[in-house]
Structures are given as C-alpha cells and as structure tokens.
Amino acid sequence: MGNWWNIQLNFTDKNGYLRGVPQGKFFNPTNPICKLITENNETFKDCVNIARNTTIKSEEVGEQLLSTCHAGFSTISLPLKIDDEYIGCIFADGFLIEETVDDQKEKLRFYLRKSFHKEGITIEDYIDSLPILSMKEVKYLEELLQVIIDEILLLRKSIIENRDDFNTISSSIKKDWNFENIVGKSSAMQEVFKLLTKISDSEATILITGENGTGKEGIAKAIHINSKRKTKNFIIQNCGALNDNLLETELFGHVKGAFTNAIKDKKGLFELADKGTLFLDEIGDTSPSMQVKLLRILQEGTFIPVGGVEQKQVDVRILAATNKNLELMVQNGTFREDLYYRLNVINVKLPPLKERVEDIPLLIKRFLENYSKHNNVKNKKISPSCLYLMEKYKWPGNVRELENEVERLCVLSGDDIEINEDLLSERISQKSPKNDEFSHINKQGNLKDAIEDLEKEMILTRLDLEKWNKSKASLKLGISRASLIMKCEKYNLERKNSHNKDE
Numbered sequence: 001m002g003n004w005w006n007i008q009l010n011f012t013d014k015n016g017y018l019r020g021v022p023q024g025k026f027f028n029p030t031n032p033i034c035k036l037i038t039e040n041n042e043t044f045k046d047c048v049n050i051a052r053n054t055t056i057k058s059e060e061v062g063e064q065l066l067s068t069c070h071a072g073f074s075t076i077s078l079p080l081k082i083d084d085e086y087i088g089c090i091f092a093d094g095f096l097i098e099e100t101v102d103d104q105k106e107k108l109r110f111y112l113r114k115s116f117h118k119e120g121i122t123i124e125d126y127i128d129s130l131p132i133l134s135m136k137e138v139k140y141l142e143e144l145l146q147v148i149i150d151e152i153l154l155l156r157k158s159i160i161e162n163r164d165d166f167n168t169i170s171s172s173i174k175k176d177w178n179f180e181n182i183v184g185k186s187s188a189m190q191e192v193f194k195l196l197t198k199i200s201d202s203e204a205t206i207l208i209t210g211e212n213g214t215g216k217e218g219i220a221k222a223i224h225i226n227s228k229r230k231t232k233n234f235i236i237q238n239c240g241a242l243n244d245n246l247l248e249t250e251l252f253g254h255v256k257g258a259f260t261n262a263i264k265d266k267k268g269l270f271e272l273a274d275k276g277t278l279f280l281d282e283i284g285d286t287s288p289s290m291q292v293k294l295l296r297i298l299q300e301g302t303f304i305p306v307g308g309v310e311q312k313q314v315d316v317r318i319l320a321a322t323n324k325n326l327e328l329m330v331q332n333g334t335f336r337e338d339l340y341y342r343l344n345v346i347n348v349k350l351p352p353l354k355e356r357v358e359d360i361p362l363l364i365k366r367f368l369e370n371y372s373k374h375n376n377v378k379n380k381k382i383s384p385s386c387l388y389l390m391e392k393y394k395w396p397g398n399v400r401e402l403e404n405e406v407e408r409l410c411v412l413s414g415d416d417i418e419i420n421e422d423l424l425s426e427r428i429s430q431k432s433p434k435n436d437e438f439s440h441i442n443k444q445g446n447l448k449d450a451i452e453d454l455e456k457e458m459i460l461t462r463l464d465l466e467k468w469n470k471s472k473a474s475l476k477l478g479i480s481r482a483s484l485i486m487k488c489e490k491y492n493l494e495r496k497n498s499h500n501k502d503e
C-alpha cells in the first residue's frame with residue numbers, strides 16, 4: 001500500500017486480498033480516519049470486505065470504477081489484466097469529492113458514531129487533512145492509476161523477456177545442453193531443443209534442414225559439443241563450395257602422385273575427423289558420383305583416397321545440412337534415395353525466422369550485446385518503433401540477415417544508445433504495414449471494392465507464382481479450378497506472355 005497526496009493506493013489480488021498485507025492482519029494507512037477504522041478489529045473487517053467487493057466488481061466492470069466505501073470515502077479502482085487474465089486491481093481510496101463532500105462527511109460521521117459508540121469521536125479534528133478532489137482531479141487520478149498499470153505491465157514484459165533470454169532453454173535442458181549461443185523462446189525452437197536433448201546420447205546421423213541463415217551450423221556445433229565426441233574434432237565442409245574433384249580430395253585426401261601437384265600424401269577431412277564429427281553443409285549440392293562415395297562411408301565407414309587403391313576405415317559421426325527439399329530431389333531423381341534415408345535418420349527442422357517472430361527481440365538483444373562486447377562500447381537498444389518494423393519484416397535471409405542488419409544499425413548509430421527506425425535498411429522499413437503489398441487498396445472506401453481488389457491481387461500473385469498453372473494456383477488459393485477461371489474472367493486477368501499454355 002502506498003500514499004499519494006494523502007490518498008491511499010492499494011493493490012488487491014484477484015480474490016480481493018490486499019497485496020503485501022497478510023490476510024486478517026492490520027495494515028497501516030496514513031489517512032487518520034482510515035487508521036482509526038483499521039485499528040479496530042470489527043471495523044477493519046468492513047475494510048477487508050469493501051476491498052473484496054471492489055475487486056470483484058472491478059473484474060465485472062472491466063474498466064475504472066468510481067464508488068464509495070462503507071465509511072463514506074470515495075474509491076477509484078482499475079482492473080489489472082495480464083494476457084486477458086484478471087490479476088486483481090489497483091485502487092485509490094480515502095478521499096472525498098468536491099461535489100459530494102457534505103454527504104460524504106455526513107456518512108463518515110454516522111459511520112464513526114455507529115462503529116465506535118462514542119459521542120466524543122468526531123471527524124472534525126481530522127477534517128482539514130482529508131483530501132478533497134474535484135471531478136477533474138479525479139480524472140487525473142484515474143490517469144495516474146492507468147500509468148501505474150501500464151508501467152506494471154511493461155516491467156513484467158521486460159522481466160519475462162530477460163528471464164526467457166537467460167533461460168532460453170528450460171533449466172533442465174540447459175543442464176545437459178550447453179546452448180548458450182542459440183537463442184530461441186518460440187515454441188518452434190523449444191521443440192528443436194527438446195528433440196536435441198532426446199538425441200544427445202545417440203550416435204545417429206542427423207539431417208538439419210532449414211532455409212539459409214536459420215542457424216543450421218550453430219545447431220550442428222551444439223550437437224557435437226554435447227555428444228560423447230566433444231573432445232574430438234568437429235570439422236565443417238560446405239559441399240556446395242567446391243567442384244566435385246576438389247571436394248573429393250578435400251574429404252577423402254589423396255596419395256602422392258594422384259595428380260600433378262600431389263607431391264605427398266594428404267589426409268582428407270574424414271581422417272581428420274576420426275572419432276569426431278564431420279558436418280557436411282549444403283549436402284543437396286553434391287553430385288551423383290559424390291553421393292555414391294558418401295553412401296559408402298556412411299554404410300561401411302570406409303573410403304579410398306584420391307589416386308589410392310587401399311580402403312581406409314574411420315569412425316566419424318556425420319551431421320548434414322541442406323536448405324533444399326531433399327525429398328523432392330529424391331522424387332526428381334537428383335538425390336539418391338538410399339543416401340537420403342541414411343542421412344535422415346533424425347531430422348532437425350529449423351523454421352524460418354518469419355515463423356518465430358517472438359524470437360526476434362531476443363536475437364536482437366543478443367546481437368546488440370555481442371556488438372558492444374566486441375567493440376567495447378555501451379550496450380545499445382532498439383527503439384520500440386524500430387523493433388515494430390523489424391518484427392513486421394519477413395527476413396528472407398533469416399537470422400543471418402537480422403544479425404547483419406543489427407550490426408549495420410550499431411555502426412550507423414555512432415554514439416547514440418537508442419537506435420531509431422530511420423537507420424533501418426530501406427527494404428525493412430518499406431515493409432511496414434503502411435507500405436506493404438496491400439497499400440494501394442483504399443482502406444477508407446467501400447468494403448466490397450476493397451475485398452475485390454484484394455481478391456484480384458491475391459489471385460494474380462498466386463498465378464504468377466505458379467507460372468499460371470491454374471490447377472496448382474486454385475489448390476493454393478483454396479478454391480476450385482472452375483471458380484478460379486470464373487474469377488479470372490470477372491477481373492479480366494490474363495497472362496502477359498502466354499506462350500506457355502496453362503493446365
């Protein structure tokens with residue numbers, strides 16, 4: 001309980017108990033009449049009941065409530081809700097209102113006489129110290145209470161964000177998995193962490209899938225660090241970065257004389273990773289002949305160095321990653337089915353950043369901290385409107401793009417601690433709702449026209465995306481093909497370059 005201009009500020013929990021005041025115990029108000037009332041066991045009960053009733057009524061009303069207490073004082077209460085759950089209320093009491101002051105004083109006198117059975121007790125001794133507010137001041141008081149509620153909610157949000165950041169993974173998971181570098185409180189990421197915990201003891205091959213920049217490499221590292229092989233080598237090879245010949249020598253090594261510059265034997269990455277882990281990134285980019293060699297090493301643990309004749313045996317755990325749809329590649333015949341099943345013993349799917357928007361503030365915070373640590377500067381922060389735009393943006397480059405943008409913002413912001421949206425890259429600030437793809441739709445006009453505009457736009461976009469294949473487009477739009485054709489006629493939609501006949 002607090003005191004503001006002699007007006008008492010109270011919090012009750014949802015059951016109406018004063019917060020910080022153990023049930024049935026007296027509290028110590030500053031208002032002299034309330035003090036008198038609460039020092040008496042019987043009259044204190046009236047206060048407890050009024051707090052209860054006010055709290056219950058406050059939930060029913062759902063907004064500010066101006067009422068009078070049993071003794072005659074005015075009370076304003078405001079409900080406190082967190083995520084739509086009623087938590088209790090904050091109320092200010094112990095004051096009188098200018099317009100009704102005489103009636104209230106009369107009620108006070110009556111209550112005190114009745115309750116204390118003493119003629120001698122009057123409120124006159126205290127009357128001058130009682131706060132009397134005009135209705136305008138009551139309005140200000142209401143606003144003040146609202147500010148307090150907003151502050152409470154804001155404080156709670158920031159506490160949760162910090163807590164979630166530090167406990168990115170629930171403590172039991174964290175104990176086993178040292179994922180300090182992987183931020184993610186979204187349910188999608190929590191599912192990933194749960195899966196990784198389950199497989200921490202396994203030696204299985206793992207296929208990590210997800211768009212570019214979703215954090216596949218980071219996950220692979222974490223898997224290694226938390227495996228029994230953690231004291232051995234963790235080696236990364238990007239299979240898309242080298243042509244077939246170079247990749248083969250890199251992975252399997254070569255013998256002396258295998259090619260012009262092969263002046264001595266050279267160990268490949270498989271040998272270097274013996275007893276450890278080899279992470280094959282962009283596995284979907286490997287050629288059919290490389291796929292055969294990889295299959296052999298996965299099945300038998302053997303390989304032959306380039307130019308050699310003798311088989312070598314290694315004990316390497318393979319983790320592979322791709323941003324491609326390997327299943328589709330298998331169907332198209334561009335990726336070996338047997339290799340796919342060998343790699344995909346366990347599949348860790350990393351969702352694109354746009355599907356885990358709740359991770360964005362935490363990732364930003366982490367990248368800002370990294371920047372300040374590396375550059376020995378004060379921790380910067382992103383302004384709320386800047387964060388809003390960053391949360392709206394779709395991040396096609398995922399976490400990597402976000403990381404680069406934060407670094408760019410830090411550099412551009414110079415000595416400023418707060419980073420504002422005017423520094424954002426244009427592609428990000430332009431994707432704000434004001435400038436989004438529906439910006440041309442007249443939002444103040446006729447609703448039917450706006451809906452038709454949107455429908456036309458969506459159909460056209462989808463047809464373009466599906467190369468005007470109407471069967472595929474109708475499927476994605478969730479309407480029949482016949483209905484799509486009718487709508488195309490209605491809106492006069494035609495393919496600009498119609499040499500490819502649609503289905």
Ligand SMILES: Nc1ncnc2c1ncn2[C@@H]1O[C@H](COP(=O)(O)OP(=O)(O)OP(=O)(O)O)[C@@H](O)[C@H]1O
Nearest residue numbers: 181182183184211212213214215216217218399400
């Ligand atoms: N959950 C995360 N928490 C913190 N940093 C992350 C997270 N995910 C990704 N990053 C950071 O984003 C960057 C890109 O991540 P990473 O290289 O692991 O992605 P990737 O999916 O392997 O990308 P690519 O497919 O292009 O190889 C890295 O700097 C990484 O540290």
